[in-house]
Amino acid sequence: MNHSERMKCEALKDRITTAEAAATLIRSGMTLGTSGFTPTGYPKAVPAALAARFQKEKGCCINLYTGASVGKGLDGALAEAGAINRRMPYQTNTTVRKKLNQRDIRYSDIHLSHFAQEVRYGFYGKVDVALVEALEITEEGHIVPTTSVGASPVFISQAETVIVEINTRKPLSLKGMHDIYQPQDPPHRQPIPLVNPEDRIGTTAIPCDPTKIKAIVFTDLDDDPISFTPADEDSQQIARHLISFFQQEVMAGRLPEQLLPLQSGVGSVANAVLKGMSDSPFKNLVFYSEVIQDNVLDLLDNGTFRFASGTSFTLSPDGFDRLYANMEKYRNQIMLRPMEISNNPEIIRRIGSIAMNTAIEADIFGNVNSTHIMGRRMMNGIGGSGDFARAGYLSIFATPSMAKGGAISAIVPMVSHVDHTEHDVKVIVTEQGLADLRGLSPWERAESVIENCAHPDYRPALRDYLAAGMKEPGHTAQLMHEALSWHQRFEETGTMKP
Amino acid sequence: MNHSERMKCEALKDRITTAEAAATLIRSGMTLGTSGFTPTGYPKAVPAALAARFQKEKGCCINLYTGASVGKGLDGALAEAGAINRRMPYQTNTTVRKKLNQRDIRYSDIHLSHFAQEVRYGFYGKVDVALVEALEITEEGHIVPTTSVGASPVFISQAETVIVEINTRKPLSLKGMHDIYQPQDPPHRQPIPLVNPEDRIGTTAIPCDPTKIKAIVFTDLDDDPISFTPADEDSQQIARHLISFFQQEVMAGRLPEQLLPLQSGVGSVANAVLKGMSDSPFKNLVFYSEVIQDNVLDLLDNGTFRFASGTSFTLSPDGFDRLYANMEKYRNQIMLRPMEISNNPEIIRRIGSIAMNTAIEADIFGNVNSTHIMGRRMMNGIGGSGDFARAGYLSIFATPSMAKGGAISAIVPMVSHVDHTEHDVKVIVTEQGLADLRGLSPWERAESVIENCAHPDYRPALRDYLAAGMKEPGHTAQLMHEALSWHQRFEETGTMKP
Ligand SMILES: CC(C)(COP(=O)(O)OP(=O)(O)OC[C@H]1O[C@@H](n2cnc3c(N)ncnc32)[C@H](O)[C@@H]1OP(=O)(O)O)[C@@H](O)C(=O)NCCC(=O)NCCS
Ligand SMILES: CC(C)(COP(=O)(O)OP(=O)(O)OC[C@H]1O[C@@H](n2cnc3c(N)ncnc32)[C@H](O)[C@@H]1OP(=O)(O)O)[C@@H](O)C(=O)NCCC(=O)NCCS
Numbered sequence: 001m002n003h004s005e006r007m008k009c010e011a012l013k014d015r016i017t018t019a020e021a022a023a024t025l026i027r028s029g030m031t032l033g034t035s036g037f038t039p040t041g042y043p044k045a046v047p048a049a050l051a052a053r054f055q056k057e058k059g060c061c062i063n064l065y066t067g068a069s070v071g072k073g074l075d076g077a078l079a080e081a082g083a084i085n086r087r088m089p090y091q092t093n094t095t096v097r098k099k100l101n102q103r104d105i106r107y108s109d110i111h112l113s114h115f116a117q118e119v120r121y122g123f124y125g126k127v128d129v130a131l132v133e134a135l136e137i138t139e140e141g142h143i144v145p146t147t148s149v150g151a152s153p154v155f156i157s158q159a160e161t162v163i164v165e166i167n168t169r170k171p172l173s174l175k176g177m178h179d180i181y182q183p184q185d186p187p188h189r190q191p192i193p194l195v196n197p198e199d200r201i202g203t204t205a206i207p208c209d210p211t212k213i214k215a216i217v218f219t220d221l222d223d224d225p226i227s228f229t230p231a232d233e234d235s236q237q238i239a240r241h242l243i244s245f246f247q248q249e250v251m252a253g254r255l256p257e258q259l260l261p262l263q264s265g266v267g268s269v270a271n272a273v274l275k276g277m278s279d280s281p282f283k284n285l286v287f288y289s290e291v292i293q294d295n296v297l298d299l300l301d302n303g304t305f306r307f308a309s310g311t312s313f314t315l316s317p318d319g320f321d322r323l324y325a326n327m328e329k330y331r332n333q334i335m336l337r338p339m340e341i342s343n344n345p346e347i348i349r350r351i352g353s354i355a356m357n358t359a360i361e362a363d364i365f366g367n368v369n370s371t372h373i374m375g376r377r378m379m380n381g382i383g384g385s386g387d388f389a390r391a392g393y394l395s396i397f398a399t400p401s402m403a404k405g406g407a408i409s410a411i412v413p414m415v416s417h418v419d420h421t422e423h424d425v426k427v428i429v430t431e432q433g434l435a436d437l438r439g440l441s442p443w444e445r446a447e448s449v450i451e452n453c454a455h456p457d458y459r460p461a462l463r464d465y466l467a468a469g470m471k472e473p474g475h476t477a478q479l480m481h482e483a484l485s486w487h488q489r490f491e492e493t494g495t496m497k498p
Numbered sequence: 499m500n501h502s503e504r505m506k507c508e509a510l511k512d513r514i515t516t517a518e519a520a521a522t523l524i525r526s527g528m529t530l531g532t533s534g535f536t537p538t539g540y541p542k543a544v545p546a547a548l549a550a551r552f553q554k555e556k557g558c559c560i561n562l563y564t565g566a567s568v569g570k571g572l573d574g575a576l577a578e579a580g581a582i583n584r585r586m587p588y589q590t591n592t593t594v595r596k597k598l599n600q601r602d603i604r605y606s607d608i609h610l611s612h613f614a615q616e617v618r619y620g621f622y623g624k625v626d627v628a629l630v631e632a633l634e635i636t637e638e639g640h641i642v643p644t645t646s647v648g649a650s651p652v653f654i655s656q657a658e659t660v661i662v663e664i665n666t667r668k669p670l671s672l673k674g675m676h677d678i679y680q681p682q683d684p685p686h687r688q689p690i691p692l693v694n695p696e697d698r699i700g701t702t703a704i705p706c707d708p709t710k711i712k713a714i715v716f717t718d719l720d721d722d723p724i725s726f727t728p729a730d731e732d733s734q735q736i737a738r739h740l741i742s743f744f745q746q747e748v749m750a751g752r753l754p755e756q757l758l759p760l761q762s763g764v765g766s767v768a769n770a771v772l773k774g775m776s777d778s779p780f781k782n783l784v785f786y787s788e789v790i791q792d793n794v795l796d797l798l799d800n801g802t803f804r805f806a807s808g809t810s811f812t813l814s815p816d817g818f819d820r821l822y823a824n825m826e827k828y829r830n831q832i833m834l835r836p837m838e839i840s841n842n843p844e845i846i847r848r849i850g851s852i853a854m855n856t857a858i859e860a861d862i863f864g865n866v867n868s869t870h871i872m873g874r875r876m877m878n879g880i881g882g883s884g885d886f887a888r889a890g891y892l893s894i895f896a897t898p899s900m901a902k903g904g905a906i907s908a909i910v911p912m913v914s915h916v917d918h919t920e921h922d923v924k925v926i927v928t929e930q931g932l933a934d935l936r937g938l939s940p941w942e943r944a945e946s947v948i949e950n951c952a953h954p955d956y957r958p959a960l961r962d963y964l965a966a967g968m969k970e971p972g973h974t975a976q977l978m979h980e981a982l983s984w985h986q987r988f989e990e991t992g993t994m995k996p
Contacts, residue, residue, distance in 0.1 A: 086937070086939075088937065100939075100973050101971050101972055101973050102971055103939070103941060103968075103971075103973070106938070106939035106942065107939055107973060108937050108938065108939060109920070109921065110921060111888075111921050111922075114921070118936070121752060121891070122750070122751065122752045123752065123924075123936045123937060124936065124937045125937070185850070186758050186848065186849055186850025186891055187694075187754065187758060187759075187849065187850060189693075189848045189849070189850070190693060190848075191689035191690070191691065191693065191844075191848065192689070193689065195687075195688060195689065196685075252620070253620060254619060254620045254621070256685065260684050260685060261685075345843050345844070345847060345888075345889060346689075346843070346844040346847055346848065349843060349844055350684065350687045350688075350689065350844065351684055351685065351687070352683070352684025352685060352687070367916065372973070372974060374972075374978060375974065375976045375978055375981070376970065376971075376972030376973065376974055376975070376976055376978075377971075377972045377973065378972075378973035378974070382921055386888075386919075386921060390609075390843075390884075390888055391843060393619070393684055416976070416978060417974065417976070418865065418916035418919055419919055419921070420919075421884075421916055421917055421918075421919065422607075423607065423608060423609050423612070423880055423884060423917070424609075426621075438616070438621045438622065439584070439586065439606050439621060439622045439623070440604070440606065441584075441598075441601070441604035441605055441606060443601060444604065470601075472874065473599050473600055473601075473874075473875075474599055474872075474874030474875045474876075475598050475599050475601070475605060475870070475874065475875065475876035476870060476873065476874055476876070476915065477874070478873045478874055478914070478915070480872060480873055480874075480914060480982045480985040480986045480989060481982070481986045481989075483873070483982055484978045484979070484981055484982060487978040488978045488979045491978060491979075
């Protein structure tokens, strides 16, 4: 292979090595910061070598910091080797999830925009090694990321040692789609100059002191293939409620005709909502979010979106083919940024994002749980949902009204864990309907959520709960002895139904 | 009285009238937006006339929107007249609190920085009348606020009718201490140009279309006198823990020697913490917060602070005397801004505030309740605590470890209401000690909070709870059937002790 097309820095030629050799730079006890955001753009060759070594040398452990979730080859391989001590700030991997719920992995669930700057502030200790996937290393030794940016700029600037995996499977045509900007830290920070989602404010490569690059590994390994479940009828119904809500807001003069930049969370409901936008009368919208999924390409193609900004391409294999085949078109329509910028509350508040995220459950008073099943079991993490929900112009949470075939109501008296407080939840939507909670008192919110969002099967019991609570004085009609009884019942009987 | 010294706009001369006449502009069903933030700078003469009229004409009701809490003459008088339908976004008045807990007043508890912009976005309906206290009306008809700014700029820009109370008791020398800036709304918003807390970015008066000013009333009524309870031993102990924490952070290189701009919440604990800073080795600090209290003047006088920015002067009568007697000194050291700026997350994140707020209770996993007693009774509201806690460089919550003479543990298994989620709470401090929760897993947080913050009387029971929770799998060792049992026990027996 001709390395010089991808590795342009003369001074680094002798750093090209094997994954196994590179992996020896990572020793037990270290903190590793890697590229990757949703299972794309994460390193694969060195983690495989590292996991193999850790499988043999028992008792080894590292702290693994990433952008967000990463693929099986990194999270899965290291977790299976029992080699992850601490994990931050987000994950979706089956093995990691299992292990953190067994408390074998110390997991910290952190707002993504916080994590990036707090690593720089030194809150999470020293990052010993940055391990990042790259398209190329430039003449100056700077690093061009691949299909995600995530927290790579922070790890690269903080680590003493940088290991680069150049992935030749990812086309060089991606170069130029990244916009890398790292704010200074207080008290020296300046306004982040991004005013329109389309603005380019940084460089196309991640600046790096080339002397820190100790190993360069060439690979052509693929990311985990991503597949999407087709939108079910409930999710489509949620999308329809949302679109008619947007239409009403435009009519009332509370949103401009081209809306405001949309953000969309992860998961099947979020997918369906984006898909639903295709059938809406809206055109020429802007998307300012984390993840560019297949349906974002659809929306760009059919004119619903005119521009999309994110921190990763989370595409199916078909989606990637489509992207790569039409790079010249998409190059002007898509930008990938560090998650410190894609999720930055300064920017989100300035541009006025419409934040659409998914709840596991919501309570009648408007609090949302997005992370914990029955208050205990971690699903994924808060990710960027808090960055967008708190700072956005509008914050919307969607969920099907029931889970587990109806044994669970997603609308409960009190959520079993709070990720988004009543102050940050303006709208709740289920397939049943939409509750606009702005300016309402707690009992008005409760009535609206019960009558608009709860499944009819659960409405009588929720009305009873509210009525009982309303018999006692107090702003929020919550009953300490019953608030969590629905979860308790589910744990005891397998259903929330009485 | 010579009106022309305070009312300089020729065209408005004929608008000078009595409070009773001005009050007739406010009719039942209207939404009234007033000046006032903490009981200072709120209108007093027109509300008195209005309350008197509403006492006579039964069945009248208005919606009352303010900056934050206001005095008895406004909140108290209207609530006693039964004339408040909706109330936003914060209150501390005894009658209002009683009525909203009886659900006679529909109260919406809203992040202060959200409220200001969301009024402009139209989320809370039309503001019919803005009623604001002023030092003077300028030649152009612009309005110079008095001892607080709060949400006045928003109400004045939004309302069709503006009523001004010129309070001649407040000295004209206050003029020039205000810095009025109102951001544009998305998609047209630009970066807010405040980079250093000392920066002046706006005007000294609130711009107003003079044709909207329909009535001008002269008064010399005083604000409610504010008194401060002297710091008790617990609060002083909390202050000492915090100061030694700051010293450690400086030593570790995670804070600069002059720290970063401090924010301090309301209440007796917050007061003590500020007071405690006087005995600290820190000098030349900057204060960027909501409220300038007596002890902020002390800190400016003794060189601990070099500059203070807020949205209101919340001073005792003595404090005001001191301020007014030394205006030339303080003029260069203090600035009052709209709460949309004092509490703006864009700015708070940029300058890197150290957010110090008070909890009613905190749970072992790091969630904080700042608003609800026993999950039901509203105390005050979230105020600006969420603006600072989420966007700050560091967010700290303080509380004495027990309340009600030890019958209540402020450290509980699960808080009865969540205002600040585990993601937003980096440090918890009580008189017992300080728990630094950064980067910890839930069970590590629980151990740290129990051993450092809980009162020794409650530690064994908390350890038992955690141990029982740790017997079951799950990231967060919460037990649905016991999580709120401490609150339940208090309600049933009058103590949380078993
Ligand atoms: C909340 C979240 C888990 C939902 O994801 P999703 O794919 O739309 O959710 P699903 O409906 O498929 O549910 C996922 C699982 O939770 C279960 N579930 C859903 N609601 C539940 C409830 N109320 N109680 C118990 N289990 C529930 C489902 O049954 C499903 O279980 P399974 O995996 O065993 O089949 C996901 O959006 C998330 O992690 N969000 C937080 C992070 C985030 O918002 N990131 C974006 C920021 S930009
Ligand atoms: C939380 C808050 C109420 C504490 O105020 P404080 O004056 O320091 O609190 P105190 O210790 O005097 O307690 C106030 C009352 O709550 C009671 N209380 C305190 N902790 C309690 C608990 N865990 N359970 C029940 N009652 C409790 C106290 O006994 C006291 O009762 P009383 O009025 O009947 O005497 C106050 O800081 C607040 O409203 N914060 C939210 C808004 C905010 O942070 N604003 C600033 C943003 S910049």
